[in-house]
Amino acid sequence: MERTDYCVIGGGIVGLATAYQLLRKQPGASLVLLEAAETLASHQTGHNSGVIHSGIYYAPGSLKARFSKAGAQQTKDFCREHGIRYAEPGKLLVAASEVELARLDGLEERAAVHELDCERIDQAELSRREPNISGLGALFIPSTGIVDYREVARRLAELVTEAGGRVVTGAKVSSIVEHPDRVEVGTGQERYSCRRLVACAGLQSDRLAELAGMAIDVQIIPFRGEYFELPAAKSDYVRHLIYPVPDPELPFLGVHLTPTIDGSITVGPNAVLGLAREGYPKFSVDMKDVARYVRFPGLWHVAWSNAATAVREARNSLFKGSYLQECRKYAPGLAKADLLPYEAGIRAQAVRRDGTLLHDFLLAETERMIHVLNAPSPAATAALPIGEHLAGKAALRHAA
Numbered sequence: 001m002e003r004t005d006y007c008v009i010g011g012g013i014v015g016l017a018t019a020y021q022l023l024r025k026q027p028g029a030s031l032v033l034l035e036a037a038e039t040l041a042s043h044q045t046g047h048n049s050g051v052i053h054s055g056i057y058y059a060p061g062s063l064k065a066r067f068s069k070a071g072a073q074q075t076k077d078f079c080r081e082h083g084i085r086y087a088e089p090g091k092l093l094v095a096a097s098e099v100e101l102a103r104l105d106g107l108e109e110r111a112a113v114h115e116l117d118c119e120r121i122d123q124a125e126l127s128r129r130e131p132n133i134s135g136l137g138a139l140f141i142p143s144t145g146i147v148d149y150r151e152v153a154r155r156l157a158e159l160v161t162e163a164g165g166r167v168v169t170g171a172k173v174s175s176i177v178e179h180p181d182r183v184e185v186g187t188g189q190e191r192y193s194c195r196r197l198v199a200c201a202g203l204q205s206d207r208l209a210e211l212a213g214m215a216i217d218v219q220i221i222p223f224r225g226e227y228f229e230l231p232a233a234k235s236d237y238v239r240h241l242i243y244p245v246p247d248p249e250l251p252f253l254g255v256h257l258t259p260t261i262d263g264s265i266t267v268g269p270n271a272v273l274g275l276a277r278e279g280y281p282k283f284s285v286d287m288k289d290v291a292r293y294v295r296f297p298g299l300w301h302v303a304w305s306n307a308a309t310a311v312r313e314a315r316n317s318l319f320k321g322s323y324l325q326e327c328r329k330y331a332p333g334l335a336k337a338d339l340l341p342y343e344a345g346i347r348a349q350a351v352r353r354d355g356t357l358l359h360d361f362l363l364a365e366t367e368r369m370i371h372v373l374n375a376p377s378p379a380a381t382a383a384l385p386i387g388e389h390l391a392g393k394a395a396l397r398h399a400a
Contacts, residue, residue, distance in 0.1 A: 011035025017387030047345035052145035071382035225269025301355020
């Protein structure tokens with residue numbers, strides 16, 4: 001049995017940032033990071049839109065608001081320090097209706113609360129800045145950036161290794177047993193004994209918590225986000241990130257146009273119930289995953305209260321023409337032929353038994369374990385301060 005001070009479960013950007021921050025706080029500590037997949041950053045970290053979010057959407061006082069603004073700056077600083085490409089094209093929140101135009105007032109007020117620079121622009125100025133975009137007005141947030149989070153994750157893994165940590169891939173955790181003085185973790189033939197465990201397991205976070213014997217009232221419901229890519233001939237179709245004004249009743253931001261750091265433009269995502277937590281090809285099904293959530297009352301509460309939205313999103317998933325109509329609300333010049341295939345993502349959405357969709361980060365703790373049960377967007381943006389927060393909690397208890 002390998003003995004170590006810390007064990008981090010999860011090789012996505014949050015787990016890697018946590019390991020990195022732990023070794024910064026306690027140089028010389030021993031640490032092992034376990035990732036079930038054969039490669040790091042293979043799930044949510046490697047299947048997102050690559051946006052460095054400003055934090056404008058999030059409720060004042062929430063962990064999201066706190067970590068997102070700090071994370072945006074720390075991510076940019078980290079990229080500069082380590083030679084990782086990023087850019088700051090800025091984001092335009094485009095109002096396509098009078099209702100959305102009114103919502104911009106609230107977002108502008110929230111930007112002021114968060115001390116974020118923003119600029120309200122009218123229809124004429126929007127057309128001047130983005131000739132291919134149509135709207136009644138927009139809110140411009142210049143600090144929004146883009147990056148490849150897989151590159152950030154790879155560098156974090158290198159830094160963890162350079163600091164003496166060990167990163168093990170292909171290590172699916174099969175047992176977690178907490179004792180008064182240690183936590184024992186099993187991965188097939190290998191066993192580890194650590195003084196402190198931090199689980200950042202994303203799409204499997206509820207299962208890992210239950211495996212560890214924790215009584216939790218949330219379950220991960222996977223929402224599949226399907227993207228398209230514009231053809232190379234339209235790589236300059238927009239200069240900024242183009243987002244719709246979000247519906248405050250929904251946890252998702254809607255279909256948007258996003259220039260990527262590699263020079264392409266993605267379109268999406270929608271949000272449909274996933275039939276496999278880790279199945280990215282269309283129509284992937286994992287009956288174990290489906291059987292788990294159909295027995296969960298929270299799913300049916302969510303379905304009942306969001307029936308109209310679910311039908312619309314399912315229609316958009318099945319019919320490209322319907323998806324295109326979502327895009328044409330603010331990009332009327334796009335045609336069906338412009339929507340080229342692109343890999344989907346899957347969002348780990350924590351839901352309570354009563355159907356409450358959790359919008360903020362959620363932790364569950366025991367004497368020697370911390371489990372991240374919900375780390376929704378902007379977790380990639382906020383990974384470094386989240387990791388610092390988790391490392392602070394782990395290191396304090398470890399020292400005690």
